[in-house]
Amino acid sequence: MHVQPRIAVLVVLAVGMTAVPLVAHHSVPGTFNVEKTVTIKGTISKIDWINPHIYIYVDVKDRAGAVTTWKIETLPTNHMRRAGVTKDEIWQESRTGEVTVHMYPAHLNKTAGFLLRLTFPEGHFMHLYGEESEITR
Amino acid sequence: MTRHPSRLGVFFAGVLSLGVAAWLAVAVIDAAPQGTGGGAAAAAAKPTPRTADGHPDLSGMWYRRLAGPVTKRVGKSIVIVNDAPPVEGAGNRYNPGTPKYKPQFLARIKDLKDDQINVDPAFHCGPPGVPRIGPPQRIVQTPRELVIMYDDLNGNFFRLIPIDGRKHRTGIEPSAHGDSVGRWEGDTLVIEVRNLLEDTWLGDNGLFHTADVKVTERLTRQGDTLKWEAIVEDPEVLQEPWKVTPRIMPLMANAEIEEAAFCEDRGTADRATGDYHGNVR
Numbered sequence: 001m002h003v004q005p006r007i008a009v010l011v012v013l014a015v016g017m018t019a020v021p022l023v024a025h026h027s028v029p030g031t032f033n034v035e036k037t038v039t040i041k042g043t044i045s046k047i048d049w050i051n052p053h054i055y056i057y058v059d060v061k062d063r064a065g066a067v068t069t070w071k072i073e074t075l076p077t078n079h080m081r082r083a084g085v086t087k088d089e090i091w092q093e094s095r096t097g098e099v100t101v102h103m104y105p106a107h108l109n110k111t112a113g114f115l116l117r118l119t120f121p122e123g124h125f126m127h128l129y130g131e132e133s134e135i136t137r
Numbered sequence: 138m139t140r141h142p143s144r145l146g147v148f149f150a151g152v153l154s155l156g157v158a159a160w161l162a163v164a165v166i167d168a169a170p171q172g173t174g175g176g177a178a179a180a181a182a183k184p185t186p187r188t189a190d191g192h193p194d195l196s197g198m199w200y201r202r203l204a205g206p207v208t209k210r211v212g213k214s215i216v217i218v219n220d221a222p223p224v225e226g227a228g229n230r231y232n233p234g235t236p237k238y239k240p241q242f243l244a245r246i247k248d249l250k251d252d253q254i255n256v257d258p259a260f261h262c263g264p265p266g267v268p269r270i271g272p273p274q275r276i277v278q279t280p281r282e283l284v285i286m287y288d289d290l291n292g293n294f295f296r297l298i299p300i301d302g303r304k305h306r307t308g309i310e311p312s313a314h315g316d317s318v319g320r321w322e323g324d325t326l327v328i329e330v331r332n333l334l335e336d337t338w339l340g341d342n343g344l345f346h347t348a349d350v351k352v353t354e355r356l357t358r359q360g361d362t363l364k365w366e367a368i369v370e371d372p373e374v375l376q377e378p379w380k381v382t383p384r385i386m387p388l389m390a391n392a393e394i395e396e397a398a399f400c401e402d403r404g405t406a407d408r409a410t411g412d413y414h415g416n417v418r
Contacts, residue, residue: 051400052262052290075217076290077398083208083217093213124213 032104032114037134040070040101044094049087051077056090056115058101072101074115074128085126090118097121102135180387183360185324188278193324193358196278198393199386201271201365233268233340236369236379249343257343258336262291262400264313266337267330267352270294272365272384275394283319283326286394293397298328305331311348313337328354339369339379346371361388 028034042060056072080086099120103113117135119125127135186194209216238246249256259265275286283298300319309316315333319326330352338344350371357364367381 048401049398051292051398078288078290078395079217081395082392083215084210085208085215085217120213122213126214127216129217 028104028114032106034104034130036105037102037116037137038105038113040103041098042070042101043098044091045069047087047091049077054080054087056101056118058099068111070101071109071112072103072115073112085128090126093120093122093124094118104130180361181359181385185358185360188280190280192321192326194278195273195276195283195326195356195358195363197361197363198275198389199273199363200389200392201274201384201386231384232382234379234382236339236344236371237376238374239376242374245345246343249338249345251343253341253343257338257341259291259338261402264294264337265289265291266313266333266339267315268354268367268369268381269338269340270314272386273356273363276363283328288394288397290397291400300326305329311335315352322355324357326356328356330354345374347373349373362386363388 040058040060042058044056045059046055046057048055048057053076054074056074058070058072059067060070061067074080075083099118101113101115102117102119103115106112106114115128116130117125117127188194254260259269264270270287270289273285274288277284277286278300281299281301283300285296285298287294294314296314296317298317298319300321302320303318305316305318309332311332311334313334313336315330317328317330319328321327333346333348333350333352335346335348337346339346339350346369350369353368353370355364355366357366362385364383364385366383369375369379369381371379
């Protein structure tokens with residue numbers, strides 16, 4: 001089922017996201033710039049479904065055709081499991097083209113970030129962290 | 138970034154009306170998992186199941202995550218909301234609290250904290266230890282023992298806790314989760330933990346302990362909720378026993394513990410360039 005972007009936005013608004021950061025000793029703000037959202041488009045080349053955190057690798061092509069692989073960190077595996085999100089679902093849903101990734105950029109690594117939202121080629125998405133306003137800012 | 142505790146009022150109204158305000162005063166009530174309905178308050182109002190010997194039956198899968206995930210799906214889109222209902226006085230996320238160390242150890246704590254990305258054993262996929270591993274996740278109770286299983290970020294861990302009068306074992310090596318013995322005090326199971334490995338920490342940010350540390354946990358089932366309390370005694374380094382912020386967890390219906398995913402220690406160099414490791418126990 002294809003979800004129109006307008007509906008998708010309403011979904012986010014409807015649930016009234018009041019997300020709080022995960023309890024962290026090495027906090028998200030300590031590693032990522034939570035004041036900024038970076039958006040990239042590319043193809044998912046690899047998913048590491050490991051603890052303590054999952055990594056999704058996204059290959060981004062520039063105008064000259066050069067590929068840069070971004071390393072996108074996201075939730076722990078048991079959070080994903082409880083949410084009903086599987087590695088296979090992310091992998092299969094991303095096979096038809098480019099995904100769009102909204103993320104907090106890492107402070108140090110210029111091609112790394114913490115995933116806020118992963119939007120699949122067909123328009124539906126997984127909003128895994130942060131608030132709706134952080135996507136549109 | 139402003140965060141709004143939007144469901145606070147509704148949450149407390151429901152809890153108080155069911156007469157479990159006393160529990161609220163002392164413990165953090167965890168978010169009810171999806172599908173259980175009614176949250177912790179309604180769960181506490183249910184009858185407490187008992188085993189043949191009359192003790193409360195602590196068996197079950199207990200929801201111990203304070204911070205979500207609460208999942209909303211519409212069509213093929215999904216939104217994960219990491220917003221457990223905030224609890225007054227506890228902020229909107231679980232905070233185990235901090236032990237009071239003797240002044241002469243504060244510099245060491247700071248050093249460990251500052252270098253935790255390198256020296257925190259749990260940050261490198263090591264076992265978290267007690268009480269850092271947090272409250273029980275899956276319990277199997279028999280007349281002889283309590284089995285606690287954990288699906289932790291760092292792997293699957295278990296503890297076997299005799300509850301039939303056996304004493305602490307002697308002549309065994311210390312271990313990350315120690316040697317535990319349980320006894321009933323009324324309807325509360327009191328677990329004494331000894332022989333903990335000195336390498337583990339009590340919590341994030343450099344909270345070291347000695348080999349002589351003693352941890353006492355208390356488990357109390359009320360209906361379909363389980364209260365977990367823990368007190369840490371380590372007089373050589375602590376000014377006073379540390380009372381960890383208690384947790385109350387609802388029973389998870391239709392859920393079972395799973396094998397943890399592989400924990401990969403990617404090394405400090407990798408982390409220093411862009412990794413985040415959150416303690417979501």
